Structures are given as structure tokens and as C-alpha cells.
Amino acid sequence: MRVALFITCFNDSLFPEVGKATVTVLERVGVTVEFPAGQTCCGQMHFNSGYRAECVPLVANFASVFAGYDAVVTPSASCASMIRHYHPVIAPDRTPPPVYELCEFLTDVLKVEDVGGYFPHRVAFHRTCHSQRVLRIGDRPQRLLSHVAGLELVELGHPEACCGFGGTFSVKNPDTSAAMGNDKTADVHATGATYLTAADTSCLMHIGGLLSRQQPPVRTVHLAEILAGTA
Amino acid sequence: MTAKNPPPDRDASSLDAAGGRMTAKNRPLDRDASSLGAAGGRMTTPTIPERGGHPTFLGMPPFPRTAAEALADPQLRANLQHATTTIRDKRVRAVAELPDWEALRVAGAAIKDDTLARLPELLLQLEERVTAAGGVVHWARDAAEANGIVTAIARQHGTTEIVKIKSMATQEIELNIALAEAGIDVWETDLAELIVQLGHDLPSHILVPAIHRNRSEIRDIFTREMSKVGRPAPDDLTDNPGDLAEAARLHLREKFLRSKVAVSGANFAVADSGTLVILESEGNGRMCLTLPEVLISVVGIEKLVPTWADLEVFLQLLPRSSTAERMNPYTSTFTGITPGDGPQEFHLVLLDNGRTATLTNPTGRQALRCIRCSACLNVCPVYERTGGKAYGSAYPGPIGAIITPQLRGINQHPVDEQTASLPFASSLCGACYDACPVRINIPDVLLDLRARAVSHQRGHLGERAVMSAAKATFASSRRLAAAQRIGGLLLGRTRRLRGGPAWLRTRTPGWARAWFTHRDLAPPATQSFRAWWKKTHR
Structure with missing residues (x-):
């Protein structure tokens, strides 16, 4: 299974620790994750603010960058929602790859609930x-x-x-x-x-x-x- | 935390109150009356515009400003939170009793979609059946036509006063103002509407229009205003809910007995039988439907259902969603006229007023499924904090944010700034969609209307520039990486961008100021994720 990480523009730029942690968890449960370097943004900010035309190239880029992966994992529920529900609205002719929010991927695809974490708080x-x-x-x-x-x-x-x-x-x-x-x-x-x-x-x-x-x-x-x- | 004020000390029954229909008869007095108190304190109302001395929604400032005014009133916040949370919980329980609730929602949506798809034939069928039953059907393109029709009928009968059942359609067209301008007195007979009317106020909720008034204010309004328009309130009127309800009952009774003409809306209009259906809690509606000689019903064209059997679905969906009751106390059905029984003249005014234009929007048209239950208001975190008047429309809350702009023409042409602000008055949390008994995907419609507002808008150059720059940056990963390096160099050393420094709040452009007035922000990372990956995963 080829698994790609969609880090999201937000985590990439402001919260890289979230991305590193996602990679740590995935690797710990035995997933080799790839990071397609051409990825940018899912277009959620534009779409939710009413700038639909501006989304079109972002959605097209997303579909190209992640084409061919069996699963795209992202540590963002709202970006996963955007891709799953609204990319088909913006670009009806392109099928987005299967995108999973991290928890979904772990529990539904990998069937893992214990990822060996420790957090005494x-x-x-x-x-x-x-x-x-x-x-x-x-x-x-x-x-x-x-x-x-x-x-x-x-x-x-x-x-x-x-x-x-x-x-x-x-x-x-x-x-x-x-x-x-x-x-x-x-x-x-x-x-x-x-x-x-x-x-x-x-x-x-x-x-x-x-x-x-x-x-x-x-x-x-x-x-x-x-x-x-x-x- | 202002909204964490302890809720006013009231029992759960008061939240029938949030259901709020004051009942004139046949229900335990203090229970009904306790609803008077449920609203609690007074809303610091956004300045109410006037038209010819009458309060009107038209001309209010955009939502962010009216919302900020409402938010400044902690009492209002506490009242609304208490009222909406209680009715919310009751609705969840009422809905959970029905194992087939989801199937009912699907059926309700399907019946309404079918109706909207066949509106022309169904409207003609309704006209035929109503006419055959002795009624007169009028067609009104817009508010002015509808108001003109009602005024003309009233004048024909030489009446100087009209009793009225609570109706959203007539609020929408501001019929009361039109009739007042024609020299005709209109008496609202729903208790909450009466409170609003006597208080020279505007409604703030679809179902509980006076949700923003508390019982002592209501006593003051009754004492001050009733004598000006009819039977005065008793001299020793207390703010005891039972006494307030009795005062309203006595005040209204003489109007019911005297008025020759009544005006209503309708919850449903059954095409195959020509029957109008009105659900209510107080019995004032039944008085209006039976006592006067002439009845005029103003009904939006989307209120149709094809057949009598279809009511089965909606009579389950509506009461549980609105008042969280299994069944509302009064359901009146009437078909044309019945010789010797009730009004001997019946007029049905079918109102378009932007509904046909709404049908042109494939996403937006689902708003016309709405059965005005107000469940979406009660679950909305924005409505809970701003109240209804902030929306500048007879239709507040999430449903108002999608109906008002469409009725005002956003699908066809640019709309005014206040109207254009409504689709943005939502965090898109989706609670409204889950609560909607006819499955209106309100977030989807909000998104569609935002796109229309943006494509129409002139100005807002700052926002447009931000969006264009973001698009350009996100168009290529190399540009994004470059922007991250620059951001990291400029701001990455700051431990946390705090609102403390005044320049963040005063010298920065609108959005930054809006953010930092309330919150801090983590600075951009000195090393982006992609830079880290490049270093570590070669």
C-alpha cells in the first residue's frame, strides 16, 4: 500500500511538529509514508470564503500530486472534509484519491487503536x-x-x-x-x-x-x- | 466567561417557553405563563430602524456590527444560552422517541423536493380546489402586491381593524406596516407577537418572537401600552406569569369578538384537497379562524404539499422539531368556506416574493423545504450568542442566513451589504443540518451564497488581495516553500505573537486586527515541515 502524507499548508508552515508527530506515529505502526513535495493546499480557505475560482488550480494540483496513492493521510479533519466532500464539487471530472483523517486511517484502515503512545497528563x-x-x-x-x-x-x-x-x-x-x-x-x-x-x-x-x-x-x-x- | 453565568432559576416547563407559544385556553395557566419568564433579561437591541414610525428590519447594519452590539449584553447572552440549551435538549429527547426519525426526515425532504419540482401544476390544482370550495385565490408577485391585495379586501369590507395569527409570511412582507399606513389597526393575537407589537419591537425568533423579553418588562409593556389600544391591563398587574397571561387574554378577547376580518398564514397548503393547515399552541389561531366573517390567508408558494396523506410526515416532524412536543395543542384545517360555520368569505393570497427566483439556484432551492420549525436557531452557536434581531430579517438564525439573501435576490443580482453579510454569519459547524427535520444542508447553501456574494461584491480589495496572494503562493510548492522561509526569517524568532503590543491591534490591516484583538498567535515555524522532511528523508 502506497501511503502519502498530506501535511496541509497550515501545519507545514505554522505547526511542523504536528507533521513530524504524524510521521512518527505512522512509522511506529509500520507504515512507510511518502511526502509528495508538490503538495500545497486543499483550497479550504478559499472555498469557505466564497473564492471558488481561486480553488480550481489548488484542487487540480492536489489531484495531480496525490494521483496513484492507495491512501492519503492527513492530520486535519477539516482538510479531509474539504477534499472528500467539496473537491468533487469543484472538479467533478477528477476523482480525488482516498483521503483519511489520521484517526480514521489508524482505526479503520490499519485497525490499530494502541499506537504505543505515552503522555502522562x-x-x-x-x-x-x-x-x-x-x-x-x-x-x-x-x-x-x-x-x-x-x-x-x-x-x-x-x-x-x-x-x-x-x-x-x-x-x-x-x-x-x-x-x-x-x-x-x-x-x-x-x-x-x-x-x-x-x-x-x-x-x-x-x-x-x-x-x-x-x-x-x-x-x-x-x-x-x-x-x-x-x- | 460571561455566558457561564448561572442560568436563571426556572424549571424545565418554562422552556415550553422556548417553545414559547402562550396559550389562551385549555392549558394550565402557570405552565403557559411561566414561559413568559423564560426569556429573562432585555436585549440591548441593535438600533431598530423605523418606517413611518414602525419598527422594521430593513436598513440594519451588516451582521458583524449588529452581532457585536448584542454580544455586549451579558444578560441577553445568559438568557439565550439558557433558553436555547433547554429547548435543544428537549428536542433531542422528543426526536429520540421515534425510531424512524431519519426516515421521516428523508421523506419530508423528498416530499418537499417533489413539490418544488412540480410547483406550477400543484399551485393550479390548489387554486382550483380552493375556488371550488368557495374561496378566492389571489397571486402576489411580491410584498407590495400581497400587501395591496390584503389592504383592498379589508377596505372593501370597510373594516378598520384586523385580528392576526402569528405568521412568518406576513412578517416577511411587513403587512402590519402596510395596513397601518392604510389606516387599519392590526392586532397580533399570539401572545409573544402581542408583546413584540405592544413593545414597538421586532421579533427575534421564528417560534418565540419575544424570547428577549423578561416578565417584568412584559408587565411594564402591558401596563403602559394596553390602555392605548384597548382594554387596559389591571391596575394591580403583577409580573406573575399567570396574571400576565390573564391580562393578555382579557385584552385580546374583545378584539376577537369585535373584528370582522382575520389574517393568517399557513403551515401547509394541501394541493389535492385545497385545505390550509395551521399548527399552534395557544388557541388564538382557532379564534381568528372561526370568529370573524372574513379570513385572508397569506401563504408562501412553497408551503404546498401534494396530498392530504403527506401531512402525516410533517405533523410528526414539525411539533417535535419546534416545541419538542409530540403533538401541538391545536391543529386547524380549513377548506374554503362552510355555509353557516366560520368565516363566510375566504381569500388565499399566494405569495412569491423571491421564491421563484430561489428555485433557480440548484443548491440554494432546498431552503424552500423549510417548515419554519426553528430547530436550527436553537442549536446554532452563533444565534445562541447574538439573538435574532442581529440578522436584520424576519427570518433569523441559520435558515435566515440562507433564505433572506435568496428572497432578496442574491441568485440574480448584487444585494446590499447587510444581506451579503448573512451567509458569512456562520462558523459552518453543521449543527443546523443535523437538526433540520427536512434535511436542508444549510452549510452547503451558505457556501454557495458566499461564492455569489463574493462574485458580486465590489470593494473588499484587501480581502481579494489576500485571497489572490494565497492562491498564487499555493499554486506551486516552490513558491510556498519560499514564503515559508521568508515568514520564518521575519517572525519565526518571536516566541509567540501576542496581542499585547498595540501595533498588532491598531497598525495592522483589518483581519490581523480582528484576530489579535481577541487572541494570540503562534509565529511561523523557523523550519517548515517540508524543509525538515527534505533534510531528514533524503
């Missing part, structure tokens, strides 16, 4: 909207987290609630976005967790940006970073 898990309502990955992340040694998983209040990031929503409607985000951070603080994790870096960037100005300190880490953790 109290961790709250944010479901993210694209994970739960578009990809419908259900409890796959929690199942993976339940096998991480030392980890204490705590449930957030209002677990289904959006954090308010919403891509450019965060800057087009900044006050509403922050109000939603601050409700989320209040739920985080209520758990006493020292780490917040999710299957999407973008939500974490928003929530983390709010938490950064609040006490007590709570750090945000992508799920892949927890799974990659070792003693």
Missing part, C-alpha cells in the same frame, strides 16, 4: 465540528487516546459545541467567534486539564490563542503529538 479532547459532523469519526480519537499510557482523558462540557474558529469567520465575525471561543475555554478550564487536544490544528490555534491570555495555563497539542509521545 490530564487531557481534554475537543471534538471539532468537521470531525464529528462532516467526517463523523465518532469516538475514534477517544479510542486511540484511551490506549495512551499515563493519559487521563477528561470530557469537556458542551462537547458538541463549535469553538468559533470557522476559518475566516474568526476574522469576519471576530466578536462572535471570540464569544464562542471563550465559552469553550471556560469548559476547558472547568475540567482542570493541563492540555487540550483535537484532530484539527486550526481549532486549536484559535482556542490556544485565547487560552494564551488566560490562567491557569493550558497548552494545546494536536492529537498526533500525544499519540507520538514516548516515555
